[in-house]
Structures are given as structure tokens and as C-alpha cells.
Amino acid sequence: MTICSYDMLRTFQVVAQNLSMTAAALQLNQSKGSVSYQIKTLEQQLGFTLFERANARLHLTSEGRRLLKVSQVSLDQIDQEIEGLRYKEPAPLTIALQTYFLSRWLSPRLMRFTAAHPEIGLRFVPLNFIGEMESIDADISICWAKEGMIDVPHQRLFACPACPTGNSNIADRVREEGLDNVILSTPLLLDSSESEGWQDWFGLAGLDFSQSQKGLSVADSNSRVQSVIDGQGIALWDQLVAPEVNSGHLQYLSDIWLDEYGYYVHAKEGIAENKALRLFLDWLIAESVAS
Numbered sequence: 001m002t003i004c005s006y007d008m009l010r011t012f013q014v015v016a017q018n019l020s021m022t023a024a025a026l027q028l029n030q031s032k033g034s035v036s037y038q039i040k041t042l043e044q045q046l047g048f049t050l051f052e053r054a055n056a057r058l059h060l061t062s063e064g065r066r067l068l069k070v071s072q073v074s075l076d077q078i079d080q081e082i083e084g085l086r087y088k089e090p091a092p093l094t095i096a097l098q099t100y101f102l103s104r105w106l107s108p109r110l111m112r113f114t115a116a117h118p119e120i121g122l123r124f125v126p127l128n129f130i131g132e133m134e135s136i137d138a139d140i141s142i143c144w145a146k147e148g149m150i151d152v153p154h155q156r157l158f159a160c161p162a163c164p165t166g167n168s169n170i171a172d173r174v175r176e177e178g179l180d181n182v183i184l185s186t187p188l189l190l191d192s193s194e195s196e197g198w199q200d201w202f203g204l205a206g207l208d209f210s211q212s213q214k215g216l217s218v219a220d221s222n223s224r225v226q227s228v229i230d231g232q233g234i235a236l237w238d239q240l241v242a243p244e245v246n247s248g249h250l251q252y253l254s255d256i257w258l259d260e261y262g263y264y265v266h267a268k269e270g271i272a273e274n275k276a277l278r279l280f281l282d283w284l285i286a287e288s289v290a291s
Contacts, residue, residue: 006078008042009071011035012050016068019058092121093276096138098192099126100221101263104240105291106142113283120276128219130192133266139277140267140284144192144238146200146260157288159262164201164253165237167229171251179254180207187233189224190215197236197258204256225250263288 015024015035025032043049050064060068097106102124114122125138133141134152143150144160164183166174173182184207188198195215202209216233218224228235229249236258237250244250267281 005038005042006075008038009075011038012042013068013071013075015039015051015058016060016064019060021058090119090121090276092123093140093280094123094125094138095140095142095280096125096127096132096136097142098128098144098221100225100240101142101144103222104243105263109287109291112287113280116283117276117279120279122280126220128192128221129194138268139274140265140281142263142265144261145264146193146258146262149193149196150264150266152266154264154266155285157263157265157285158291159259160238160240161257161259162197162236162238162261163255163257164234165228165241165245165250166234166253167231167250168248169231170234171253174253180205183207183234183253184211185213187213187216189227189233189235190217191224191236192221197261200260201236201256201258204258205254 011024011028011030014027015021018024018027021032021035021039025035028035039050046063046067048063049061050067051058052061053059110122114120125136127133127136127138127141127143130143130145130149131151133143133150133154142157144162147156164179166186170182170186188195191197194217195209198212198215199209202212216227218227218232224235225237225241225244227233228237229244234253237252238261241250245252265281265284267277270277
């Protein structure tokens, strides 16, 4: 059986609480005749009476009491769900990026965006390799790469060349033994390009990449910085490790830089319809230009 009107059940609740058509009509801002008609129609649809009328007063029947009890819970829950659906907060934007880029470049600037757009929530998830830009479930993904490496629509945020970087002990070895000898005998830490960045650098340096030691993969980029500081190998790092270079924990080992590399951004389809996504991407590009 189908109940035609949610409003009739709400009217029943008000009448049951007041046990008076007149009082219910006043509370609902309706005429007494309208309230009476709704109750009569509801009883016809249900197939049983809700009120007994005796001595000009209303009394709930046993069926009426049962319906009142369940309707108070159910209708209140419906109201809450409707309010939640009507005024629910939009899902936060999901940004996939290297933790290194988040902590060293994006985070120091992020307060400007959140202050301008407090209504937009942001959620950050790690992205470790260029290939993940195509598969990761994110609104925006950001990664260090060069043109030709990314298989999804993208644009360059800014250039950020990199070169071999090591700790002070490895830098001392480079001065004593020469860079070529050290780089061929020391583990190379792979980055978001996996080994492609290293292959490009070896080509620029005129060295045979196949003669290098097997690469060591430390997926998380911030952890990879610490691995280099700890002497676990040599990594390609850009200017975002300037704090460690200035403090002496890291040193750039070569004057040969991968100038074609930088940070690239990919936004998922539908950006024109997603105002929050469009605002964040426009802000991100503006910040990259300013930097």
C-alpha cells in the first residue's frame, strides 16, 4: 500500500500531539477543515481509524499510538536526511603529489588558498611515480617529469632542473676519486621517473648507464632525501633541497643539470563543471608563475 502524502503523516503527528483538530490547525497554520480532511483521507488510505472521538475530544486508537511511535522516528530521520542532502558540504578536492613537493613547495603557500577559499576542502594523497598520474583517483596530480613522459593531458607548472646529489662523505669521495668513478660505484636512488632521469643524466655526462650500480628504489620522496643524507646512495635532486644544501647535509655533485625537467600538473576531466577544481588549478598556476 502506498501513502500518498508525507504531509498527511506530519499532520497526523501534530494532531496526535495536541489531541485537538483546532489546536493542530493553529500550529500548522491551516484551517480546521483542511486538517480534518487530511486525517480522514489518511485513515481511508490506511484502512483503520487513528482517533476515537468521544465527548468532543480526540483519543488515539491502539493503531494510532503505534503509528505515532514509528512515525516520530521515521519522519524525523527523513527530515534529517533531506537536510543533509540539501546542505551537505562538497567533497574535498583530492590532490595527488610527491610528499617532497607538498612539504617543500606547496605547503608554505597553501595558507593563501585556504584563506581565500575556506569553503573548499583539500585532501592530499601520495603519488610516487609518473605512471600513477593516469591511474590514481585524484582531481589533480602533480609530478616531477619532462615532456614525453606523461600519457595524460597535462601542463608544466615550472621548470626545476636536477643533478646528482649526495651527502658530505660522498662529496669528499667525488673530490678525491672523481665524479665518474664515484657515480659508477655508488647505488643510485630512483625517482618519480624510475631510472629514466638517470639515463638522461648519464647520456649528458657521456657515461654508460648500464655500467652503474643497480638502482635503489625509495618510493616516498621525502624518505629518499633522508636516505641520501644517511649515505645510502646518490639521487637526482632539484633546488627544493636548498635547505639541506645550505645546512651542509647535502651537496650538488655535478654542474650537469637535467634542464628539461620540472613539475607538471594533470587535472581530471570535467574541470569546466567543477568550480572548486578550477579555482585550485588557477591558483596553483598563478603561484607557480609567481615563484
